[in-house]
Amino acid sequence: MYKKMKLKGVARIEPDHLGDPLEAAVETSLRDKYEAVVDKSLGTIVAVLGADDIGEGHILAGDGSIYYEVNFDALVFKPEMQEIIEGEVVEIVKFGAFLSLGPFDGLLHVSQITNEYISYDEKNARLVSKESNKSLGEGDKVRARVIAVSLNEKEPRESKIGLTMRQTGLGRLEWLEANTSEQANVEAEAK
Secondary structure, X not given: OEEEEEEEEEEEEOHHHOOOOHHHHHHHHHHHHHOOOEEOOOEEEEEEEEXXXXXXXXXXXXXXXXXXXXXXXXXXXXXXXXXXXXXXXXXXXXXXXEEEEOOEEEEEEHHHOOOOOEEEEOOOOEEEEOOOOOEEEOOOEXXXXXXXXXXXXXXXXXXXXXXXXXXXXXXXXXXXXXXXXXXXXXXXXXX
16 A cells, blocks of 8 residues: 655746755655645655655746756555555445545445445444444444545545455454454364
8 A cells, every 4th residue: 555666756946945955945846746646557645755866957938947857755655456454434424434544535335344234323323233233433443455446636535445344354353353362262162
């Protein structure tokens, strides 16, 4: 999901920043231009970490700014298909739960939570399974698998990430811990 990448870009230093140290002015320009940008092939640039190689400056006629070609390090977030992630439930709605996954939210549809029937408890803002009475609410930590990724470069808030917890080893972390301790007790009794 998170990767440190070397990228190439252009830093525009405006006339009022020409007196600033070059490295600081370039890094400020890169942060303003590239941070929070969504690119389908890269993901989203979370942070510009620093400029490595600043080229010669170029001036365009009629523009008082100086443009520098720059190689820089960036922290990038890109959800990958089939990747296992851990996130926190930030919202419960009738059709599922939204999980915070770094700069994006992912949707965990009710059909992808468990193999059991799930109902929405509007009063308590929880999703509750029918047979085992497991529940999912805001603030719960879960482990899920990414099953759909659609990044929108023009409207990053419209990006969609689909998730599932219907496989072994996935679910609310408390459910997984309970399963592990039950299995350890069964193994201890078998000895």
